[in-house]
Structures are given as C-alpha cells and as structure tokens.
Amino acid sequence: MVRATGQRAAAAARGYVEGRYANAGYANVRVCLLIPTHALPPLSYRVPARLRRGVSAGSLVVAPLSGRSRLGVVLGEEPEPDRELEDLYSVAEGLSVPPELLEACRWVGESAAVSLPTVLRAALPPGIDAGRFVVTRPVEGWPWAKGDAVSRAALKRALGPDGLKEAEEEGRVLLSPTIPPRKTVEWAVVRGAAEPDLRRAPRQRQLFEHLKERGGALPAAALLEEAGAGRAVLRELARRGAVRLARRPEPPPLLSTAGGSEKGSFEADASRAVGRGGAFVWRVPTKDEPEAIAAIARAVVGEGDQALILAPEKASVERLARHLRRALPLGHTVAAYHSGLGRDRAAVFEAARRGEVDVIVGTRAAALLPLARPGAFCLLDEHDESHRAEPGYEGIPIHARDVAIARGRAEGAVVICLSPTPSLRLFAAPRRGASGVRELPARPATEWPAVRIVDMRGSGAVLSSTLVDTCRRLVDGGGRAGVVVDRLGYASAVSCNRCGAVRRCPECDLPLALHDRARSLVCSGCGHREARDAPCPECGSDRLSPAGIAVERVREELSSALGRPVGLVTAGRRELEDAAVVVGTARCVLQETWDAVLVPDVDAALHGGGIGAAERSFRLVYRAAESARGVLLIQTRTPEHYVLGAAASDDYESFAAAEAPRLRAAGYPPFAHLATVVLSGPRRTVFGAVESRLRPGLGEGVEVSDPVPVAGTGGPASWKVLLRSRDRRAVARAAGRAARLAAGTRGMEARILVDPEEV
C-alpha cells in the first residue's frame, strides 16, 4: 500500500465527508446488520434506484429483517444474488464508515474472533439513537403529521407491534438513526448595523464594545465572565436590539494549539518515518515519549494530515493532550477522546470524522475512530496491556497496537509504537520487507541510577540490612524512597506453623493471602474469606506464618526498622503519600521519581510463572531504574539472572536477544500464535461441541488442547481450550469457528482471546 499524500488523503476525505465518493451504483449489496452476534452472516439486499447514488461500501443503511427495520453497514457489492432480495429502506446520511476503515474493521473482527457488528459499532458514532422513526406517509387518524419524529416505543404503543411492522413494511414510517443532539448554549451576537445610543449606559457600552472586539459573537457565559458584567446588562442590550441572544450547539471540546515551536532531537527521525510510511517501533525513554510523540504530530500536521494517538489510560490521555497543545505550532487543534467524555464524546468523534481536529489523543476506545485525513496512528507505552479490553467487557479484546497496524496498512498512514521496553511480540517479530515493523533509532536513557543487587540467599528476612541502611541514610539526608511491592495485602500466602501446609481456598484451591492488617485470609481467585485463627484443616493448629512478601508487611517492617511512619500507595488506598518512604504497587509508586527505588521482592515477578514473567520483570526493573534518580536497590535470590543484569544496565537488546529464542521454543508469539477459548455451559454440551464439532474441522497445522476446567466464580461451569498454530490467520480462523459454534449452540457461551498476554 502506498501512503496517501496529505493532499490526496484530504481530497479523498472531502469526497467521503460530502458523500460524493466514487458512487458505486451497486444494484445489490452485502450488509452487515448491527446485531452483535456471530450467528447472523452478512445478508444481501437490493438497492432501490432512488438510493443508488448514496450507497457504497461503508454506508450506514436501514434494512428489513423479518419485516422490521435494522441498522446495517454496507460491506460491498453482491454480484450474483441467489435469491429474491428485499429492498434497502434508506441510507443514513453522514454516518458512514470510511471504506478503508471498514477494511481494517473486517481484519480486526477476523483476527480477534470478534463479531463484525461489534467491531463496526466501535467505528460508528457513539450513542447512535436507533429507535427514532420519521413519519413519511401518515394514515388518516394517526396522531402524527408527515415529517414528525417519533420513538419506536411511542409507535408501538399507538399502533401495536403488528401495526408498527405493517407501517414499516408499507414505508409509512422510516427508521432514521441520529447522533445525540448537541447541548445548546446561549450566544450573544451583535446585530448587523446596530448603532445603539449607549452614552448614558456605560456598563452596556463597555459590554457591547467588548463583544465587538471579540468578533461580534461569543457564548453569553464567556462574554459576561470576560467583561466582568452581570446578566442584567446583557439582557438590557438585547432589549434595545443591539445584540441578539441565540442558542447555538455547544462546540466540541477542541484545544487550540499554543504555538510551542521548541524542537528537540526527535524531529529528524519522526519526520523521516512520517515521510516514508509503514509501521515502526521506537524505543524511547518513558519521560521522553511525549516529546517524541509531539515531533511525530508536528510532522503529520505539517503535511495537512491528522494524527490519532493512543494512550493506555484516561489520565495519560489527558496529560498528553495538554502537552501536545503546548508543543504544536499555532493554528491546529487537539482533542481528547475516551469513555469518560459523556456528551462531548460524540462531538469529538464527529470532529475527527469530518477532519475538524488535527490531533486526537484517546484510549483504546478511540482505536477505530474514523479520520478524514489519516496521517499517523501512534501508540504511547506500546507494551501496556491496558491497550487491550478484557474479554467479555465493553470494547474489543485486541491490543490497540494490532488495530493501529491494520489501520495504517488499510488507510495508508504511518504507525509508530513507542515504548522504552516494547513487547517482544512486536519487537521480535521477523522484519519481513515492507510489510514488517521497522525500528527507529532507539534513544538510551540519559540518566541511570547506581544499581545494587542484594543477594538474599541464606537470609530468611523480608528486608536486608543493606536495604534498611540505604533507606535510613537517604531519609536522614532529606531524600525520599519509593518501595515497589506488586502484591496487595500482608502476605501472598501463609503456611501452618505446626505441619507446614500452605493454606488453600476450599473453593478453588489457590493459596490464601493474608489481608486486613494480617487479620483475615482472602482468596484472590473467588473472594472467599476466612479468619486467620481458623484451625488448619490438616492438623488443627491455629498458628501460621506469613510467606510471600506483600505491601502491608513491607510497610510494617520498614516502618519499625526505621522508626518512622511509612506511606502506602495502591490503586485502592493512599495513606501518608508524602512520607519520606512510600511503599506501593509499581503502577502507583513509579508514577513519580524518587532518590532511591527499592524492590524487595523482584523474585515474585521473576519466578511468578507464565511465559510473560521474564518480560514483566524486565519492565518492572527497567521502570524502577527510570524512576530512581540516585539508587536502585533490588533484593533477589537469583542475582545472576540475565533479566536482572540486562534491565539494570539499560540493555533491552540483549534481553530481547536472550528471550526471543525462549518464546520461539515454547511456541509463543510472535513465533507462533494462540487463542484461549473459555466455553461455559453443561459439561456434556461443551465436551460434545469440542470433540464432535471444533476438533474435526480445524485447519491445517492448528492444534487444540483438551478442555481443562476453569475455576468458576458462581456462574455456569467453564472449560478452557487452547488453539495453537504457527500461522496467525489459521488460529484466528479456528477461533472464529469456535465463536460461531458457540453462538449456534443454545446453553453454551464462549469467551475468546486471540494471542492473550498469558494463557
């Protein structure tokens, strides 16, 4: 795919926005109805002559299904229908999906085993009201006139279910989806040629002059605020006929750029990548990512194109949007897009689709936001798993990096994934010619702490004297230390003092963790709770010892060793966060920088199990080093581990070189691909479906595991099967079959994750 130049993309975008795309004039089309199920394939419809001009791939249309109006998206032409087709009812003007984005949506649906309607929904304006009808040919006696907008509920109430269906079939009412209307705000507008005599009304005169200076029109609230006047003054001006008060739609929340032109060292690489196109991975220290993204955005807006930048969380989206506003040249606009935007969300969506905003910063909810002039798709912190929705929750369970790469390919835009520690599934992927992911020159960290690795072999203590001494010296000198412990509670496991048995959950057999200031035992799997002094089921003893280091225990021991209060920061709790020493999870503690960062139990991550353990630990140590101004101290019983050595010396390359062969040997991405399929339902149904329907039809080179039971959380029983193949498309196809199989089997549900982080 050749990258569209700015001008070409812009011309195409205008054609698309104004609805004069190369009108296909299809006689028959395939339509994906927006019913979120795997069970319903795309259906074919005839395009009545009056709609031919407005229907092309990506059009949002209204089509009948069993006599009822449904929304759907045109996928393309149906060249040879093998049956008598129904007519499309109508086309929803101005709500279509750009055809290149439609292409990317189809890829996303297929490769993540997500139903196409679900994917398309994310590429359409949020909150489309699909329950609104317009009365086109009223019948005598109806309470509505031609042109009235009526809700489905009101029509059903008045006409009855059959009456409504009949009215739809006869074309008397027409489903007309709309985007939620914009809230209106009051504007004050100078009346043309108004020359009011305001000599004896100084306050009115001052307000009137101010309004004229500001271009003659302003939202009333902003005008009164700026001019320091009261409502009464404005009302009086309106009464005199000097200004007109009118309600206008509230503008979308676009930030105008402030004209920062400070150019750093990222400019040359960024504009070269934007000029060449393709997909890139760029290793950049965390603190420099915003500046690198600003350089990319400057290059993109300089071409007259739009950039879509995806960040893992709402907070980082907002931060980055503010940064870009300051860092881009004057005359451009920036907007944030995420699920917390409420009514503004549809307005930003529309501004992006129409090309009225140059840079959009969003969470994964923005991954399929249509752009009129797509120039770049860019990912902040590519390694972050928040870029993927949890399966079964809102959003599409595919990593935003994969969506961005598919979009870049389909829409002819550059894709740049930034992270100091990119995922190996991206970084270690074979660089195959022009379609592969290339690397931009990596930037080493400019500051790196002194790293001390403390060997804990032969010690039963939680904290070494080295750690405590380092901490004490630092605090005495007025410094601050952050202590990273990625386990909540007091201890991650406990064992019986008499017989040594590890206490396990009676429901799901996981080790019980000690919580609530060491008072109760909690199962992290199902939430089961019991008192810590309950007798041991093995020997009856009520005495136990904590095992496994968790935040509260480190906080307590450090506090007593130092003889001073220690703070705590986790996602759910913040206490004494200004203390000189603060313990907490990596996500919270490493948000800020510290004179020293201490990692008392890196082994929990290093040997925590799962194929991703090495990658997670490398990232943990690397991020800890980035947050440490002076010292990084790590306690471990495996001080010679290659992950520690590589991370401590800012050597991602050698980590990747050592880790990639392990992934290859174990058959993990990017060298092989997997999908987890969790099937829930009666045991016989699930096993029957796997053995007699899923296993027999697997493609070449796809393996499927036997179902293994999944610890239930109250719902129906579940089993997990694993699909694996060298070929990514083969796994995706098999996962898609599993999804359709489950959709067509009553009583069985499937949750599917293609290339999950962990199996």
Place this chain on the structure above:
DNA sequence: AGCACGCCGACT
C-alpha cells in the same frame, strides 16, 4: 384432542 412451554433455525 387441545394447549403450554421450550428448543431450533430462519431471517436477505
């Protein structure tokens, strides 16, 4: 025989 309920498949 007549009816209620639930499963299955069609719907373009």
Place this chain on the structure above:
DNA sequence: GTCGGCGTGCTC
C-alpha cells in the same frame, strides 16, 4: 437479536 414453527408433555 427476534420470531414463529413444531415437538414434547401435560391437562380437560
């Protein structure tokens, strides 16, 4: 997703 058809099984 939604509806209707039809089978099973129960009641008058």
